[in-house]
Amino acid sequence: MGRDPHRAADGPSGPPTLADVAALAGVSRQTVSNALNNPALLRADTLERVRDAVDTLGYTPNRAARNLRTKASRLIGLRLTPFAEETANATVDRFVHSLVQASREAGYHVLLFDGDDPSDPASGYDELVRSTAVDAFVVTDTFKGNPQASYLEDSRVPFVAFGRPWTPAALHPWVDVDGAAGTAEATAHLLARGHRRVAWIGWRKESPIGEDRRAGWSRTLRGHGLSTSGLASRVEDTVRSGHEAAGVLLDEAAPTAFVCASDTLATGVLRQLHERGLVAGRDVAVVGFDDSPVAQLLPGGLTSVRQPLEEVAVQVVDRLGKLLGHRETFGSGTLLAPHLVVRGSS
Amino acid sequence: MGRDPHRAADGPSGPPTLADVAALAGVSRQTVSNALNNPALLRADTLERVRDAVDTLGYTPNRAARNLRTKASRLIGLRLTPFAEETANATVDRFVHSLVQASREAGYHVLLFDGDDPSDPASGYDELVRSTAVDAFVVTDTFKGNPQASYLEDSRVPFVAFGRPWTPAALHPWVDVDGAAGTAEATAHLLARGHRRVAWIGWRKESPIGEDRRAGWSRTLRGHGLSTSGLASRVEDTVRSGHEAAGVLLDEAAPTAFVCASDTLATGVLRQLHERGLVAGRDVAVVGFDDSPVAQLLPGGLTSVRQPLEEVAVQVVDRLGKLLGHRETFGSGTLLAPHLVVRGSS
């Protein structure tokens, strides 16, 4: 009764199909389809019979056929940025793990890709959209002026951003972590430990994320009636930059603590302290951002602000589901709070 | 001439199809299909006409339809293991990046998934196979007794392993890095620096990878007429274990150098040295394995064996291509050489 008359002789020519299940259960294809997609339509005993047949055959609906018919792939696209060497940054990788898990629970899989031309924001996206290979995208690197987001908005592709839209006009759904709250907590923590001269080492002004994190620091200091002048530095996100900035600040402003926009920068600070014979956590306190493996494993440990990436992923997938289900799609955003992980450096 | 009579009035109902291109170019669907998949069959002028039409419409073949017909998805499945905290291990993440890139160059995308039940090796694989969602798998965690590999071999699913089959009977294609060669290079490097008592801290005996790496160390020492007795320790892959093992070895065997099976263990050694007031690289040398961000960023830097993951990914995809093209599939393996990255710790 299989779809291929030679099947019995030649052995199975592939995975079982709907028709095979129907034949085994003694029902029609339509009924099997209903059993899977609309079980309420079936009588209990029929449903059970069909399900038994599904189990014995090990039937799983053919993805391609279903995708073709329903015009949906249940795949979420994520463009992977190149792996950053000489950097503590593991945020993307941690996020990928979380996203995969959250997606699975929502019945999605994650499709990774990268653009053949990294400078072109649309590279890679375009082809996947037009070939209907993915239902939606998750965009992570919104901080670089966010060219992806505007491109995607223009081409009406469903997507959710991990990262706030820093351009006012943007209307897409997003999930982000409140960086300012994180650095504020870090700064408050340092103040509670008695520090009064708390320095900031962050990213260049062009980075909205960097400015956001910086705001948490300055806000907290001023809230305690302390000055921030001469205590801040804005540099590239490299260990070397952190190292140099710390040197300058130590010479010119004599801070007793540092809050950094990243663990990478904090690592540079630790290196500077080490060179001067200063002990982190005893002589000078240091706090990083991201709770990277480096922060966890550095001797003594680096106090760091940890982003709740698992929760971010869950929220992202949730919004994605709403977006694709055509329910409330308007530029709603969620801001999650990070928390401070205190280690030996503070 | 569109497939939908209301199309002109309602606007485009989706991406253009083969039929749309055919209509615009004034040829049949099949000719358009040939233009894309078998251009040699067309006359030059026709080919150009079709290509123009493709460009003006921005046509990309519908993935689902193609997959259904050709019974291939051009997707490679990769099961992601949970992100390991408190560990230097970034190998998987680096590999994922490389794999995505190598796959793209071969016309594949990477589908990430994770099993809902991590203890079941087949979890997740099964569904993807039966639904024909992926063409093949890349299996990375072959070191855990390799249950995936045997399951996949049994179910005749195409896959390539990153990691040697440590069970003799296995016949699948694989690509791996010669860990013994890496630790041998590390040990030789230490001997060249004048060390004579070089200790080993590795994984438990159950780990074939650990034993392989250990072999490089012991082989090199013995090759130089040096004894290994009392200089080796086998522990869990945690910082704490490395720390403890280093303590015991320092007390009982007085080594002047350590070779470790991972950066995680090496980090533990560094911590032990630090506690004793010993300076890594001056008093005692340490070499890790994996060239993780932690190795790169630790103060002074950790000398480490770096795996050529980019090359591994290229080889894996290459074998995958051969496997799926039904060309030479027999258990052929490739062993790539790692290289030592020397930093301050040695």
Add this chain to the structure above:
DNA sequence: CGCACAGCTTGGATCGATCAAGGGAGACGG
């Protein structure tokens, strides 16, 4: 008795690309 209705079947079309034949025009030889 007849009607409604739940529950299933039947047959077909559909998604969009590809496969396996089939057809027509021109060239060439007899």
Add this chain to the structure above:
DNA sequence: CCGTCTCCCTTGATCGATCCAAGCTGTGCG
């Protein structure tokens, strides 16, 4: 003038699930 052989292109069927519109059967109820 006709056969036949290429070359180039077209036609119809197909992949497997879903959707749609009837149609059929048995049960319950007025």
